[in-house]
Amino acid sequence: MFKGSLTALITPFRQGRVDEKAFQDLVAWQIAEGTHALVPCGTTGESPTLSHVEHHRVVELCIEVARGRVPVIAGTGSNSTEEAIDLTRHARAAGADAALVVAPYYNKPSQEGLFRHFEAIAQAVDIPIIVYNIPGRSVINISVETFVRLAEIPNIVGIKDATADLARPLQIRAALGDRLCQLSGEDATATAFNAQGGVGCISVTSNIVPGLCAQMQNAWAAGDLATCFAIRDRLMPLHDAMFCEGNPVPVKYAFSLLGRGEPDVRLPLVPASPAARAKVEAAMRSLDLI
Numbered sequence: 001m002f003k004g005s006l007t008a009l010i011t012p013f014r015q016g017r018v019d020e021k022a023f024q025d026l027v028a029w030q031i032a033e034g035t036h037a038l039v040p041c042g043t044t045g046e047s048p049t050l051s052h053v054e055h056h057r058v059v060e061l062c063i064e065v066a067r068g069r070v071p072v073i074a075g076t077g078s079n080s081t082e083e084a085i086d087l088t089r090h091a092r093a094a095g096a097d098a099a100l101v102v103a104p105y106y107n108k109p110s111q112e113g114l115f116r117h118f119e120a121i122a123q124a125v126d127i128p129i130i131v132y133n134i135p136g137r138s139v140i141n142i143s144v145e146t147f148v149r150l151a152e153i154p155n156i157v158g159i160k161d162a163t164a165d166l167a168r169p170l171q172i173r174a175a176l177g178d179r180l181c182q183l184s185g186e187d188a189t190a191t192a193f194n195a196q197g198g199v200g201c202i203s204v205t206s207n208i209v210p211g212l213c214a215q216m217q218n219a220w221a222a223g224d225l226a227t228c229f230a231i232r233d234r235l236m237p238l239h240d241a242m243f244c245e246g247n248p249v250p251v252k253y254a255f256s257l258l259g260r261g262e263p264d265v266r267l268p269l270v271p272a273s274p275a276a277r278a279k280v281e282a283a284m285r286s287l288d289l290i
Helices: 020-032 054-066 079-092 111-126 144-150 166-174 187-195 210-222 225-242 249-257 274-285
Strands: 004-007 035-040 073-075 100-104 131-135 156-161 181-184 200-203
Touching: 004 210, 020 035, 020 054, 035 073, 054 079, 054 225, 073 079, 079 100, 079 111, 100 144, 100 156, 111 131, 111 144, 144 166, 156 166, 166 181, 181 187, 187 200, 187 210, 200 210, 210 225, 225 249, 225 274, 249 274
Parallel strands: 004 035, 004 200, 073 100, 100 131, 131 156, 156 181, 181 200
Antiparallel strands: none
């Protein structure tokens, strides 16, 4: 259902408010550059610091520009099941094609609690759901056995995997075949993840080089490994730079260097340090972006 290069969109801010024009310009640019799907209001979009009104608005702004040309997968996760249900209901009503729901953070639920959380959301809202597994931020790792149970729920259709564990997609395939689409959540391992059974990447780097990220995924799908691997190698310094400090601090700084918006983030995040700025600038120069 979903594959290729899917951008985990940043949420540009200006003077403390969502910069709606910069955001919609970003969405339009992504589509023009060949991005295969858009993901507003994920953690790269600083969803934990968006008010509910802002969260709703950002999803709506994305759908307004996309106009059905590419799928919009709205981030609707929360560590509160009821809040996640409310956000997912809004996404469906606004016209999103799917919801990306992260594992509850901080609460540290059991595997049974994880299953019931996603089950409750899926049963409450008739929309395709991609389950986001990122133990580095949510603490809990969703087990393969739990994914096997979740795959029995008709509208749970995919996984975003940010474990960087390249055994995981093979383990999921061994248990489920192709019943869930598997998307990498780690830019640096995107092609390796595809080789292990994935079908694409929900990318941070594609905020900055959407065309290259889409071309890399297109080349993989076409079996043009020489082109795919050449792009992969060119992008590696930028991948490293995008995660040299907490996401999305470096990518927002890179975004500002493109002249597309401000580098502003919301507390508790702070602007990129001088060392991070230097790393981002060097990586962008290597690609002739600045």
